Amino acid sequence: MTAFDDLMAFQRETSALGQISGRLGWDQETVMPRGAAQQRGEEMAAIEAVLHARRSDPRVGDWLKRAEAPCEVGAAQLREIRRAFERTSKVPADLAKAIARVTSQAQGKWAQARADEDVAAFLPVLEEVVALKREEGAALAQGGDIYDAMVEDYEPYTTGGQIAAIFDAMRPRLVALRAAVLDKPMPKGVSGTFDEQSQMQLSRKLAVTFGYDLNRGRVDKAVHPFSSGSGLDVRITTRTSNVDPFNCFYSTIHEVGHAAYEQGINPAYALTPLGQGVSMGVHESQSRIYENQLGRGRAFTGWLFGQMTDLFGDFGISDADEFYSAVNRVHNGYIRTEADEVQYNLHIMLRFDLERALMAGDLQVADLEAAWNDRFEADFGYAVDKPSNGCLQDVHWSVGLFGYFPTYSLGNVYAGCLYEALQAAVPDLGAQLGQGDTSGATGWLHENLQRHGGLYAPREVIERASGMEPGPEPLLRYLEGKFGALYRL
Template identity: 65%
Template sequence: MSAYDELMAFQRQTEALGQIAGRLGWDQETMMPEGAAGQRAEEFAAMESVLHARKTHPQIGEWLAKIDASTLDPVSAANVRHISRSFERSQRVPAKLAEAIAKLSSSAQRIWADAREKEDVAAFLPALEEMIALKRDEASALAQGGDAYDALLDDYEPDTSGEDVAATFAAMRPRLVALRDKVMGAEQPPELKFEFDEQKQMRLARSLAKTFGYDMQKGRLDKAVHPFSSGSGDDVRITTRTALTDPFNSIYSTIHETGHATYEQNIASEHLLTPLGGGVSLGVHESQSRIYENQLGRSRAFTGWLFGQMKDAFGDFGVANEDVFFRTVNRLNKGYIRTESDEVQYNLHIMLRFDLERDVIAGKLEARDLEEAWNSRFEADFGYGVDKPSNGLLQDVHWSCGLWGYFPTYALGNVYAGCLYEALRVARPNLDSELAVGNVAGATGWLKDAVQVHGGLYRPTELIERASGLVPSEGPLLSYLEKKFG
């Protein structure tokens, strides 16, 4: 075997172990008995110890040194690029620190969920303080004198920086606020006043997942506190949640997570259990989930079809016709929850979190300051105060499980989705007529060929530019939103 072949055989086992670790996380959020939390934290730590040892194994460096990059084809070169990057970054983080973060991320999720249910920020603060201390240590180790927040962001969106993100957000904010104020000043459709059977919601959710191309033979849909997608290749699982009086929570969480899941399911099979076998970045991943959820799932054409599906499932639920249903689906709300936010205000939620977590990693904010800082910023941005912790600091799971630097990728995903949608409209001139009969295969097929099949082959912005023909920028997204809501 060549050095490259030996490296890839070793890496395949590492990728497989990573998938097992992911399955532990899925189980924890869906089916694990509550009393198993302590043991699961130990299991996570043990798995992270094994993975860290493999990612930093000296033999990787020896194999990399023997590989002649000039002889590699594009796929092999991309694999080597990913492995080299992982090897370099993993070596910077002490094994004990990596284990401690993995262990705490497991136990802290349970603490967060309990605190959220009881509206008790104080019960969460010790775990949050410990996580912040560990993530600052990790950021310092990764940055090696550079910007600490950038070092964390690089885990999720390579080749960008906090300054890049801040500049994008500064360009987006004025137009988003102006559009929000204009629409909120107009008459809004009434809220739904109906109770939607939750078993029927789950049946509809499964049907919609299949409509958007999710392969149930290689996946499953369950309920969780915070919807997510987990896994890759031949085992990709999604979750959703239901609310008795809000079916859109389940519908659009499901479509969103289906976007993530089909991305993983549609990656070329030859990339399975290699560094190219997953989405190339969280921003690109989010572009798939957001374009499925919003540009396709909330469009006038698709909601016209969905209205019929809703009537079949629930009977008359108090919405007069397809036009009213479209406006109801896209209603702007004075709400608090990011995952339930309308398209216009969603990115404002991300900007809030981005600024707060940058200040935390920089040492300008401590855990004990976060609730007040969150509430003050929210009122300044949205014009009304947070009414309870589960609608504020405790609403998201990310900080409890160590995902610092993750939030900006949600907004970058919207930016990428705006570019892709502009290209999709050109590629599929009959898109609206297809969506009007519930046929999303043309759109999702185009996304599969343009984005998903490549996995990690290209760099994030390179992939979006190849797919859309556009250098990624906020312009197409803002134009789409202003045309739809203006």
């Protein structure tokens, strides 16, 4: 056994334990009894302590010094193990354990506060989370920018300043497009009630249609849809509303984008650093292109209209063109996950600025609700009506995912680049999607991006797949073209 072999054997065991930790999180969000939250917090803290000890084990450092990469893949493995080892070694074990315990408990308190519309009940534990994450960020940054250190967890080799520059370039055109669209008459939406069981039936069909392998996954319900796991066990969740079936269907397609990425990675990379998506921005590029450019496109919505008509009968939409308009209706709303493509990135920019201020100490947790409400009214032109539509709507801050939010918009930017390349590579894409056949699109994404897992750095894998340096222009062209035509601008 060489040092490289010893390191990889150790890494596979660590990755397997990480998958178990992820499964505990999935269970907590789906079927765990509500009264188990405190014990689950202790369980999560215990396994995090084991993981932290393994990830910062001095033997890893020794192996890294002596290991020689046998090939390009081996070099990428060493690169990612070294990056993770150096980061983990900077964070004290007691701090990592405390974060795991508090965030596990905070998740349940957030869910209850959201249900009760009670921000005050959530703020004390959020104070703890923010304090612990700032401590972690300071340890990682070692005198540098705390928020940059946090972004590195989700989008390696990217800084808050670089993200801010992208957002600054996008904002004026998004605001102008939003204003122009909302000045036009709003298309009609669906009407009636939609049976929950029937929604879940079609949801599972959509998952399979987009290439999700149910032999290695499952579809469940959760308050906040998410995807969990990698390799041979990749699970997704969705949610239902008896008056808004699109919430269920497009949440499912979105999460399948994440899951298909994980299921599509080269099996040889399983339980190694390369056996998962390379970044959350690249991950979001998959979920967003599945949901929006493919799932909300004119061709696929024509097929989906037929599926919904067969299942639900008359739901107030006369034909496929009217259905396409309904699916892509731009309208006022509070919820990020329900936002149309025109306004979605504005929701992300709001969160990005607020969490960056929290980490910098420029915004206090006690002032978060007021800051959110003021910014939302300034950006969207109307007031937040209740906390579950405001600062309590997302789970991310309760579980300590500071630095995660901007990757949603980076994913949109990456998806814009990929979609232009996909259209050129698959000339009959529209005809395929119109038959409910996504294999041309998903096959191209698998071959050019998904199978690589973490082999290449985030921006590199996008550039290799799309043939262009990632930037916001393709996304903006797509949005202005699509919604300009829809609303006859």
